[in-house]
Amino acid sequence: MEEKRHTSLHYEKELQAIKDGIIYLGALTETAIRKAMKSLSDRDTELARSVIRDDDEIDRLDTDLEERCIKILALRQPTAIDLRFITTAIKITGHLERIGDMAVNIAEKAMQLNEEPQLKPYIDLPRMADLVGGMIKDSLDSFVKSDLDQAEKVRRVEQVIDDLNEQIFRELLTFMMEDSKNIHRALLVMQVSKNMERIADHAKGIADMVTYMVTGECVRHRTCNMLE
Amino acid sequence: MESNAIISINRVNFYYGAVRALTDISMKFRKNKVTALIGPSGCGKSTLLRLLNRMNDLIDGTRVEGEILFEGQNIYAPDVDPVEIRRKIGMVFQKPNPFPKTIYNNIAYGPKLTGVNAGDLDALVEQSLKQAVLWDEVKDIMSKSAMNLSGGQQQRLCIARALAMKPDILLMDEPTSALDPISTAKIEELIEELKKDYTIIIVTHNMQQAARISDETAFFYIGNLIEYNKTEKIFTKPEVKQTEDYITGRFG
Numbered sequence: 001m002e003e004k005r006h007t008s009l010h011y012e013k014e015l016q017a018i019k020d021g022i023i024y025l026g027a028l029t030e031t032a033i034r035k036a037m038k039s040l041s042d043r044d045t046e047l048a049r050s051v052i053r054d055d056d057e058i059d060r061l062d063t064d065l066e067e068r069c070i071k072i073l074a075l076r077q078p079t080a081i082d083l084r085f086i087t088t089a090i091k092i093t094g095h096l097e098r099i100g101d102m103a104v105n106i107a108e109k110a111m112q113l114n115e116e117p118q119l120k121p122y123i124d125l126p127r128m129a130d131l132v133g134g135m136i137k138d139s140l141d142s143f144v145k146s147d148l149d150q151a152e153k154v155r156r157v158e159q160v161i162d163d164l165n166e167q168i169f170r171e172l173l174t175f176m177m178e179d180s181k182n183i184h185r186a187l188l189v190m191q192v193s194k195n196m197e198r199i200a201d202h203a204k205g206i207a208d209m210v211t212y213m214v215t216g217e218c219v220r221h222r223t224c225n226m227l228e
Numbered sequence: 229m230e231s232n233a234i235i236s237i238n239r240v241n242f243y244y245g246a247v248r249a250l251t252d253i254s255m256k257f258r259k260n261k262v263t264a265l266i267g268p269s270g271c272g273k274s275t276l277l278r279l280l281n282r283m284n285d286l287i288d289g290t291r292v293e294g295e296i297l298f299e300g301q302n303i304y305a306p307d308v309d310p311v312e313i314r315r316k317i318g319m320v321f322q323k324p325n326p327f328p329k330t331i332y333n334n335i336a337y338g339p340k341l342t343g344v345n346a347g348d349l350d351a352l353v354e355q356s357l358k359q360a361v362l363w364d365e366v367k368d369i370m371s372k373s374a375m376n377l378s379g380g381q382q383q384r385l386c387i388a389r390a391l392a393m394k395p396d397i398l399l400m401d402e403p404t405s406a407l408d409p410i411s412t413a414k415i416e417e418l419i420e421e422l423k424k425d426y427t428i429i430i431v432t433h434n435m436q437q438a439a440r441i442s443d444e445t446a447f448f449y450i451g452n453l454i455e456y457n458k459t460e461k462i463f464t465k466p467e468v469k470q471t472e473d474y475i476t477g478r479f480g
């Protein structure tokens with residue numbers, strides 16, 4: 001997609017529109033995560049409801065992008081970088097749709113938690129939310145710029161999220177052991193943390209696809225070798 | 229890509245008069261594989277194909293440097309008979325070019341000249357037409373003129389005619405560019421079948437066709453071999469930017 005352009009300007013525009021659509025979809029999921037987290041820390045159930053409502057738009061865009069990618073596969077029969085771009089785009093939109101679902105999960109847990117007194121102040125969760133939001137942004141940036149370093153950065157942050165998630169688990173376990181009345185709320189908070197961790201997995205999935213798109217090599221699983 | 233080479237081209241330059249059409253080409257073609265030659269118009273694909281069975285000899289003022297080994301023997305060595313080379317390395321052209329003769333005689337003509345005896349001719353004609361998947365369509369009209377066949381049938385007839393000479397290699401220069409999708413699919417299917425017994429080298433401008441039918445693909449640009457690799461590799465992750473720009477339809 002760099003320097004040289006396709007002879008067919010229509011084709012060029014179709015590919016650009018896919019890129020733009022993915023960036024827009026990515027922005028919607030980032031917003032969803034941010035709002036879901038805010039609905040928890042500010043105990044704002046109305047905000048949580050809006051996250052659930054807005055997910056319909058994410059689903060609709062996902063379907064629309066996927067259809068457009070399939071149409072390009074069928075009508076343009078892309079090869080080489082164009083083929084890797086389209087297959088990557090299809091995967092990315094799937095990841096983003098799942099991220100939207102996780103934001104909905106978090107919003108649902110927030111609504112339940114908002115019904116009860118707050119278990120503890122949230123410190124690590126907002127940090128996680130910021131980090132995974134940044135991962136999505138970076139992974140999509142790396143897609144647009146074909147930037148391998150940025151994709152690698154996303155994979156590094158994923159490690160940090162894993163550690164944070166474990167730390168939160170341990171902390172919540174102590175709350176549960178202290179007082180069995182804490183168990184229900186602690187489990188809900190655990191699920192929020194778990195959802196953040198899964199969002200990070202999806203962002204890493206996007207970064208891995210970008211690496212495939214740029215290098216032709218599959219880094220998702222060590223044993224997998226798409227082109228050899 | 230080293231193993232099983234049936235043809236090895238070593239440092240070949242080719243000239244039409246003073247104009248160099250191929251520059252320092254070295255490559256091997258593997259036995260029982262389909263190799264596609266791709267590249268923009270005028271890059272030298274047909275020239276290379278014609279070099280492989282000495283068809284360029286027929287053009288005045290041409291000159292070859294380097295060597296082309298066919299099963300280890302330099303086909304441009306002085307003692308080599310070009311007619312014998314053309315029998316072993318057959319060619320099918322872009323436009324179907326049947327002789328203005330009966331269907332039967334189109335196939336039988338060449339073998340007769342090379343001394344196949346009359347008793348074996350019928351069997352050879354039938355076998356060649358069956359190999360080219362044309363037999364069922366023509367078996368009842370063998371004495372009709374080949375000129376009345378459809379374009380797709382004529383092209384398969386030309387393939388049958390080439391096969392009747394029992395070649396080792398089949399060179400095809402854009403064999404389906406004048407055909408409708410069904411005839412094209414039949415020829416492609418035929419190529420799949422033929423590669424069990426023959427080595428096929430095909431020039432095509434249809435990228436999807438090259439991707440579908442070939443095992444290896446060579447990309448040429450202004451007389452130079454730019455990239456030569458497994459077809460799957462060329463069409464998913466070519467190594468050279470020029471190849472990628474060409475197959476994805478980007479202009480320079």
Ligand SMILES: Nc1ncnc2c1ncn2[C@@H]1O[C@H](COP(=O)(O)OP(=O)(O)OP(=O)(O)O)[C@@H](O)[C@H]1O
Nearest residue numbers: 244247249267268269270271272273274275276287
């Ligand atoms: N008989 C000839 N006399 C002089 N020059 C020729 C002759 N045939 C081909 N050429 C030149 O040699 C170069 C390569 O031609 P060639 O026909 O091999 O290209 P090609 O790759 O087969 O192109 P196309 O895809 O259009 O068939 C071109 O510059 C062409 O003009």
Ligand SMILES: [Mg+2]
Nearest residue numbers: 273274275401
């Ligand atoms: Mg040609």
